[in-house]
Amino acid sequence: MSIDLSPEEFELLARLAHRYYVDGRTQEEAAREFGLSRPKVQRLLERARWAGVVDIHIAVPPWLHLDLEDEFRERFGLADVIVTPARPDPQSQREEVARGAAHHLERRLRDGDVVAVSHGRDAGEVPRFFRPGRRLACTFVSAMGGSPRVDEPTNPNEICRALAERSGGRAVSLYAPAHVESAEMRDRLLEQEAVAETLRIAAQANVALVGIGGTDDGCTMVRSGCFSPDEVARLRRLGAVGDVLGNYVDALGRPVASPGSARLIGLGMDDLRRIATVVAVVSEPEKPPSILGVLRSGVIDVLILDEGNARTVLDLAVAAGDAEPATRASQRRPAVAVT
Amino acid sequence: MSIDLSPEEFELLARLAHRYYVDGRTQEEAAREFGLSRPKVQRLLERARWAGVVDIHIAVPPWLHLDLEDEFRERFGLADVIVTPARPDPQSQREEVARGAAHHLERRLRDGDVVAVSHGRDAGEVPRFFRPGRRLACTFVSAMGGSPRVDEPTNPNEICRALAERSGGRAVSLYAPAHVESAEMRDRLLEQEAVAETLRIAAQANVALVGIGGTDDGCTMVRSGCFSPDEVARLRRLGAVGDVLGNYVDALGRPVASPGSARLIGLGMDDLRRIATVVAVVSEPEKPPSILGVLRSGVIDVLILDEGNARTVLDLAVAAGDAEPATRASQRRPAVAVT
DNA sequence: CTCGCCCGTGAGCGGATGTTCACACCAGAG
């Protein structure tokens, strides 16, 4: 800092910065005092920050990882990222992530918003921590069908109901299974007005709350019976690394279809892309490849994950040689220390 | 710092400050992201600064003493203060102070300005360091008469000539001695058009460059022969601690007149008060009481002095129990614009 | 239960700030 400045310039910058930041003069007053034009003062102050003569230091609580969040935001073009503190056991990890998602929704949701909701254990924990301060006139709608084979709280209908209950909003259920036995059956079901109506509402949502699934044999799609272990194995061989609402993608984020894909009832990738804010909440240590793949697909707008996964995903991205995007911040921003 | 904040609030303030200062979002963007109103964001950022979550640090070159300057400015209501680095020997001390004054004038002067100039060794050194980058259409006019008993460069006419030469401006000399042998003679001289004209111009100056004289036997007024040692001794007995342009004041800044006062040719205190910017330049270690007295008279707008004198004068003021003025700076903390 | 005080909130405004643009100055080449 304050390198390659002549003593005269250093003195000027320091005096100017002191007058502006410490004494609280306006740039115009300072300009008059120093015999400069106001734009010149502005440029000098900018240069002072640039050279480190002015150092803006932000005390960040030790459990936050704003730098990680920034890197995610910039690297993957996300609107927002929340990295939650690391926890020793998987369950409290999940709760931490769910709490982050709940808080994010509390801040994000506005009256009139329509939230499409996926299944999953991570999403399923969100309602427990969801406590908006006021009544929210929002609609929570299932973005995919249900399954009798998993715990109630991880079914979309149930998550919607809980979210609506806690916010005073409305829940719209999808009265259909997440998967059926044939594509034909699916098409028949989609013709049912009760089903079509719900999916129409979901497709027009402006917010989505989704989990990110893996491709191991214990993933939610298998646990819920949507896909058999064999089917997931086939998807793996096709390169799939993870899914959102049963829509699988490979490591580069490209869609991977399997015969089973045609038997799913729920929003597709294109539907998701039309939703303004897709919030993904994810925990579990096997997830990094899934997260990276889904991120690369570009459907996610807001990501909520724990510190460990965040670091691993970034490491994977770096190792894969993802070009670091020209960050707007590094161009526009002077040296700013963050603790 | 960051004390007595709940973890939630600490987190919010840190996130907000990070988005604003580091990521460079506008308050409005941040407000949208955090689900707050813009004024609320503004208040939170203010609170963050207040609580020390945001800390703006300015790297000040070690040879500057901006804190001292601030204290002078606030305590004595000065428009500007320059504290120059301490120097071991008196001559380089004087040069340092003169350089500061010269730079200040370079910044301060505008075309059309009229500068009234006093005598003195400190003022006399100013022209050597005065190098405005461009031509200045200014008038430099003697604010008091001359004396054949001191070196040429410390006479007002000569200082004016040198300043004008270096800036491409105009010098207006006062063709009269600084003191005459009787009040009657002074009045007769003041009737001379050449003298009256110059003093009229000086009285209408909008800037003045003055030294601050002491009351010891070696002070400029004695060295120049304006006052005899006896007369200065009498002034001392009357409480005088220093002078500007031969106008003596006591420790509380009140005028002190002596018989000799009526034999001086130059601007009086009231003339000085009418000048918008009176710049005083002073060095020498015996000067602190003189400086304090003159400051208390309220004629000075800009003070240029060395670090040693600055500290001593402040110590004197504190010891004398001068009430510390309520500082505006501590109330007005600006939001920091980061580009 | 009702009233009134008080804190916190968001609209609105005027000043402050960030940015763009045209120009003037300078240096170097033709």
Add this chain to the structure above:
DNA sequence: CTCTGGTGTGAACATCCGCTCACGGGCGAG
């Protein structure tokens, strides 16, 4: 000497920000 590219400057404009003020909701007293 003239031209031209480059750099730095201040005018003008379009936000952005800080402040004031009227409002509403919560809480304690009556």
